[in-house]
Amino acid sequence: MKIKKILNNNTLLVSDKGVEKIVIGSGIGFQKKINDIVDKSKIEKVFVMEDKSEYEKFEEIVKSFPQEYVDVAENIIRYAENKLNVELNPHIYIALTDHLAFAFERFKKGIIVKNKLLEEIRSLYFDEFKIGIWAKEYIKQKLNIEIPEDEIGFIALHIHTAKNNYKDITITMDIASIIKDMTNIIETNLNIKIDEQSISYQRLKTHFHFALKRIIKKEKTFDIDEELFEVIKTKYWRAYNIAKQIQQHIYDEYEYSVPDQELAYISLHIQRIINFA
Structure with missing residues (x-):
């Protein structure tokens, strides 16, 4: 494993049997030169980016911002991986570092960006929020x-995105936003304020969250017996009509197609909310 570029004292671009990799470790680049052999005892993290442009973007970030910004982002990522017991998508080293560095500069100028999905993020991505x-x-x-x-919410979004191996944070934000829209549609139709701590709502939100992840990843959704589906449509027509509105809204606003079979399950959850309204 030879050094190709020294990005800073803690970050190197290396060649390992012809494969470019990013190597992170405290002081791993200190007093080193290009083509030196990497001290493996100092390696704390090794990862491979998807393409060359990502290496260039990461190099730009590392060299553009203060070392302490980069170190803080890397340590947050390391902490997240340990707490979640997963290896996060390497793109988070670009996305989170870039986000935090600009955020720190904004804070110095007194500029705060509001997170309109804060409550949805807090509820949906509980572990990441912690x-x-x-x-x-x-x-x-x-x-x-x-x-x-x-900012806690934004950090949670980046971590959840990397945990699920999504390509960018937009998908994670879409899910949180759709959950918020769904709640508004139900409240408007039923003319109620939903108790978001209720078991009925928590079950609906949990089901819908995982359904959306399957839909976005184009995975197979749950099947339902056609006869049972017709019974649900007829018996719980009000809940089903609300589910249809949600389906149409998701397609119109986000261009995700919720399959009809999924509406049966959503209808049942909405019916429970109706029963306790």
Whole structure:
């Protein structure tokens, strides 16, 4: 494993048997030169990007922002991987570092970006949100920067995106946004304010969350017996009509196609909300 580029004291671009890789480790690049052999005892993380442009983007980020910004982002990622017991998609090193670095510069100027999906993120991505809370304290300790709660939500989004191996954060935001839209459609049709802590709503949200992930990934959704489907449509017609509105809204606004079979399950969950309204 030979050094191709020294991005900073802690980050190297290396060649390992002809494959370009990013190597991270405390002081791994200190007093090193191109073509030096990497000290494997200092390696803390090795990852491969999808294409060359991502290496160039990562190099640009590492060289454009203060070292401490990059270190903080890397340590948050490392903490997240340990807490979630998963290896996050390497693209998070670009996405999260870039986001945090610009956010830190905004905070210095007193500019705060509101996170309109904060409550949905807090509820849907609970484990990732807890990591964001830890990150808030860590950033304060390391950089003396007090990030707002909105940023906890953004950090959680980036972590969830990388955990699920999505290509970009848009999909994660779409899911949270669709859940919010779904809630609004149900409340408008029933003229109620949903108790978001109720078991009925939590079950609907959980089912819909995983259904959306299957739909976005183009995985097979649940089948349902045709006769049972017709019974649900007839018996719970009000809930089914609301489900149809949700289906149409998702297609119109997000261009995701919710299969008709999925409407039966959504209708049953909506009916439970109707029963307790």
